[in-house]
Amino acid sequence: MQLVDSHCHLDLLDLTAFGGELDGVIENARTHDVTEMLCVSIRLEEFPRILALTEAWPNVYGSVGIHPNEREGREATVEELVRLARSGERIIAIGETGLDYFRSSGDNDWQHARFRRHIAAARTTGARSSSSTTRTASATPPATTTPRLSPRTN
Ligand SMILES: [Zn+2]
Numbered sequence: 286m287q288l289v290d291s292h293c294h295l296d297l298l299d300l301t302a303f304g305g306e307l308d309g310v311i312e313n314a315r316t317h318d319v320t321e322m323l324c325v326s327i328r329l330e331e332f333p334r335i336l337a338l339t340e341a342w343p344n345v346y347g348s349v350g351i352h353p354n355e356r357e358g359r360e361a362t363v364e365e366l367v368r369l370a371r372s373g374e375r376i377i378a379i380g381e382t383g384l385d386y387f388r389s390s391g392d393n394d395w396q397h398a399r400f401r402r403h404i405a406a407a408r409t410t411g412a413r414s415s416s417s418t419t420r421t422a423s424a425t426p427p428a429t430t431t432p433r434l435s436p437r438t439n
Contacts, residue, residue, distance in 0.1 A: 290314070290322040292381075295345065296334040297327075311342055320344055325381045327352035329361050332369055339375040348378035350403050353385035353396055360399065366406035379407040 295307060303309030314322065323346045324335050335347040349369040351358060361369075370376050382403035384396060 286318050288317070288319045290319050292325050293322050294327065295322065295324040295338055296331060307338070307342075311344070315344075321346065323348065323378060325378070326350050327381050328355055328358040329365075329369075330358050336369075336373045336376065339373050343375075346375045346377045347373065348380045349376055350378075350380040350382050350406075351399060352381045353383050353399065354388045361402065363402050363405045363409065366402065367409045370406060370410045379403045379410065 295310065298307070298310060300306060300310065303313075321344045324338055325348045326332050326335050327350075329349075329351055332349050335349070338345050339347040349361075349366055351361065366379060370379060380403060382400055384393070384400055386393065389396060
């Protein structure tokens, strides 16, 4: 069986159990039939780390975007999201995105505006689909395979 992890945060992992190296994580995933992973961006400031991961491992794909609940970092324009999405061969999605009211309350206009920018960027870069029930919006399919939801193995 071949599995695709369609939503992970490889850039945020505590790598202590893997000797501080991501190689062990990638190999561990491979031994559990996870052949491809989509590393999802949650802050613009950390996007360079995701881009570097996609350049280091051919089975790691990335997204660019800002988590729906993120309030610390800076906002991105549609143009910046598009430029960053096109900056890497395996940057294939816009997100993490969506409308997340679980951790926010009150005026959510800022969250709506961010979601609209993410959708506009996904459309500009060739979005196949987007949904408010998921936090990523596809920009382009990967070169060799299409990420899809995979059943959990545990
Ligand atoms: Zn996430």
